[in-house]
Amino acid sequence: MTDDALPLHAQRTEGVQRLSPTQLIVGAAVLLAIAAIASLSLGPTGITLSSLPRAIASALGFPADSAAAREQLVLIDIRLPRTLLAIFVGASLAIAGAMMQGLFRNPLADPGLIGVSSGAALAAVATIALANGIAAPILAPFGVYALPVAAFLGGAVTTGVLVAVAGRHGQLMVGTLLLAGIAVGALAASLTGLIAFASDDRELRDLTLWMMGSLGGSNWPKVLAVLPFAILVVIITPRLIRGLNGFLLGEAEAFHLGIDVERTKRAVVVATAASVGAAVAVAGVIGFAGIVVPHVVRLLAGPDHRVVLPGSALLGAVLMLVADIVARMIVRPAELPIGIVMAAIGAPVFLHLVLRRGIGGME
Amino acid sequence: MTDIRALRLAMICAALLTGAALLSVARAEQMITDASGRQVKVADTSRILSIGGDVTEILYALKADDKIIAVDSTSQFPDEALKTKANVGYLRALSSEGVLSTNPSLIIAGKDAGPPPVVAVLKASSIPYIEVPDTQTPEGVAAKIRFIASVVGAQAAGDALAKDIENDFALLAEQRSKIGKPKRALFILSVQNGRATIGGSGTSADAMIKLAGGENVAAGAQGYKPLADEAAVELAPDAIVTMQHGRNGPPSAHIATVKSLQGSPALQNHQVIEMNGLYLLGFGPRCARAARELMIALYPELAQKRASSSE
Numbered sequence: 150m151t152d153d154a155l156p157l158h159a160q161r162t163e164g165v166q167r168l169s170p171t172q173l174i175v176g177a178a179v180l181l182a183i184a185a186i187a188s189l190s191l192g193p194t195g196i197t198l199s200s201l202p203r204a205i206a207s208a209l210g211f212p213a214d215s216a217a218a219r220e221q222l223v224l225i226d227i228r229l230p231r232t233l234l235a236i237f238v239g240a241s242l243a244i245a246g247a248m249m250q251g252l253f254r255n256p257l258a259d260p261g262l263i264g265v266s267s268g269a270a271l272a273a274v275a276t277i278a279l280a281n282g283i284a285a286p287i288l289a290p291f292g293v294y295a296l297p298v299a300a301f302l303g304g305a306v307t308t309g310v311l312v313a314v315a316g317r318h319g320q321l322m323v324g325t326l327l328l329a330g331i332a333v334g335a336l337a338a339s340l341t342g343l344i345a346f347a348s349d350d351r352e353l354r355d356l357t358l359w360m361m362g363s364l365g366g367s368n369w370p371k372v373l374a375v376l377p378f379a380i381l382v383v384i385i386t387p388r389l390i391r392g393l394n395g396f397l398l399g400e401a402e403a404f405h406l407g408i409d410v411e412r413t414k415r416a417v418v419v420a421t422a423a424s425v426g427a428a429v430a431v432a433g434v435i436g437f438a439g440i441v442v443p444h445v446v447r448l449l450a451g452p453d454h455r456v457v458l459p460g461s462a463l464l465g466a467v468l469m470l471v472a473d474i475v476a477r478m479i480v481r482p483a484e485l486p487i488g489i490v491m492a493a494i495g496a497p498v499f500l501h502l503v504l505r506r507g508i509g510g511m512e
Numbered sequence: 513m514t515d516i517r518a519l520r521l522a523m524i525c526a527a528l529l530t531g532a533a534l535l536s537v538a539r540a541e542q543m544i545t546d547a548s549g550r551q552v553k554v555a556d557t558s559r560i561l562s563i564g565g566d567v568t569e570i571l572y573a574l575k576a577d578d579k580i581i582a583v584d585s586t587s588q589f590p591d592e593a594l595k596t597k598a599n600v601g602y603l604r605a606l607s608s609e610g611v612l613s614t615n616p617s618l619i620i621a622g623k624d625a626g627p628p629p630v631v632a633v634l635k636a637s638s639i640p641y642i643e644v645p646d647t648q649t650p651e652g653v654a655a656k657i658r659f660i661a662s663v664v665g666a667q668a669a670g671d672a673l674a675k676d677i678e679n680d681f682a683l684l685a686e687q688r689s690k691i692g693k694p695k696r697a698l699f700i701l702s703v704q705n706g707r708a709t710i711g712g713s714g715t716s717a718d719a720m721i722k723l724a725g726g727e728n729v730a731a732g733a734q735g736y737k738p739l740a741d742e743a744a745v746e747l748a749p750d751a752i753v754t755m756q757h758g759r760n761g762p763p764s765a766h767i768a769t770v771k772s773l774q775g776s777p778a779l780q781n782h783q784v785i786e787m788n789g790l791y792l793l794g795f796g797p798r799c800a801r802a803a804r805e806l807m808i809a810l811y812p813e814l815a816q817k818r819a820s821s822s823e
Contacts, residue, residue: 366629483601
């Protein structure tokens with residue numbers, strides 16, 4: 150930890166023992182390792198990590214019997230990409246939530262606020278509904294990836310529109326951004342509703358299921374598709390820590406501390422659009438993680454973004470992995486939409502924390 | 513070390529012997545061209561995963577149910593399907609590893625199976641995955657039965673069943689020709705909060721109403737759509753067809769919560785027909801019988817003529 154920490158809000162900790170930043174990060178990293186191993190080891194087929202050497206040998210093209218081929222399919226082609234995507238989606242949503250809350254200085258901000266999620270959802274819904282109709286020739290070259298590509302573009306376009314609207318005079322007005330985001334979100338939601346209205350029975354069921362979110366159907370091409378966004382987020386976010394800590398005091402104060410306020414705002418919006426757009430594209434709409442995980446980190450270790458950003462990423466990934474394990478195990482051989490599990494697991498834990506400690510460092 | 517080596521040798525021999533034994537009893541492989549145009553090699557039909565209520569119902573009708581190891585949640589008929597077989601969940605939300613965990617030797621699925629990435633994984637696995645053709649017409653039902661029969665090697669049973677159904681449909685067409693003025697029917701999928709969702713054209717409900725010799729008053733709408741109040745007054749159906757729900761009381765009570773339909777001839781004359789959803793809309797082996805039942809409900813005067821295979 151460096152010594153350039155900025156003065157931060159006083160906390161109402163009410164005598165609760167806080168974790169040190171190091172404790173939180175190390176603890177979250179250990180939890181993530183455990184959750185990732187569990188995610189690779191648990192599944193309805195009962196194949197465990199002990200089969201990994203044979204699965205790898207089979208994947209590398211060594212002659213394999215049918216059992217090894219099956220182990221390769223389950224471990225290497227189904228569970229491994231699914232685990233990686235769960236980590237990416239969980240970390241992306243949580244870190245985007247933390248950045249949004251910091252940017253708007255509002256504890257209720259989440260990635261959905263600036264229209265990223267609704268734009269991505271609109272594009273995805275349009276893809277589902279029009280896939281057999283007018284859009285078929287356009288979508289054909291993308292095959293099964295039409296949906297993620299469309300969702301990402303939808304998120305990126307709405308964010309671009311917002312930045313253009315809210316940043317007319319060379320300054321990104323946070324208030325304008327928030328209101329424009331709400332307007333764009335409402336517009337996207339109304340178009341989504343219109344498409345749903347015009348859909349047939351089968352498309353409607355697809356839409357409903359997609360809106361609940363799922364990591365089913367994870368595969369290597371999707372992992373490769375989100376990789377650049379994951380790299381982008383890893384590069385951008387550490388550079389935003391000082392700016393976001395400055396924002397805790399207010400925009401003017403941050404400016405007087407010598408922080409490039411405009412650049413920080415733009416970078417936050419770009420990082421959010423990239424991470425959330427990609428996350429929505431691969432897993433559909435998953436609520437809760439973005440808004441709750443950053444608060445959990447603040448409750449446990451305070452509002453310093455040096456802890457909040459990496460801590461949110463790690464705990465977001467843990468929450469997503471645990472929710473996904475439950476989603477695929479509890480009704481096996483069927484599967485639950487992960488959004489349902491996420492809220493069922495996360496909400497009670499969060500409520501308990503809030504009741505014990507008051508709201509986390511944002512009042 | 514030598515005893516380990518001997519053990520290993522013994523195990524290899526045993527494996528070879530079982531393999532040879534299995535090969536000798538296995539049925540001859542056959543190549544099937546499925547509805548998606550893929551060439552699929554089918555060798556072992558002893559552990560079938562059946563996805564789709566109509567597919568399961570056909571397999572049961574062909575007496576191939578002992579080969580089914582798992583079904584999807586839409587396989588509501590016969591009752592024992594969901595009671596005695598593993599359930600892989602809703603057919604449009606399958607889990608790739610969940611499906612593999614049932615260890616099927618063959619997957620037979622309706623074209624509704626999804627989501628696409630999961631189906632892609634299953635098609636890429638070593639398990640043969642067969643997509644069933646499905647057109648919601650009398651010919652389509654017969655073709656679907658013959659196709660599934662050819663996959664599981666029950667051609668004779670499939671032919672017999674398909675012929676029965678073709679005869680039933682022929683009889684139904686003959687009955688239809690006797691109907692002078694078609695009854696104007698409305699299909700109601702569900703009622704939520706006093707708002708009805710109705711079956712427009714292109715739905716299986718629409719096809720069934722036509723097969724039963726009725727006229728779908730909602731044919732102007734495409735697919736299943738919410739019913740606008742004023743339009744409902746305008747439609748004034750003679751009969752209302754709806755699905756059974758686990759409710760008490762007469763079906764009309766449920767329909768009567770839609771204010772705009774209260775004055776319709778259907779409710780005034782108690783012409784609310786309630787039928788099981790899969791039976792009425794599934795386009796499975798009981799499709800002709802369901803259409804016949806709906807016809808008799810719409811036109812009680814035709815009840816004297818008996819369809820050939822109805823028990």
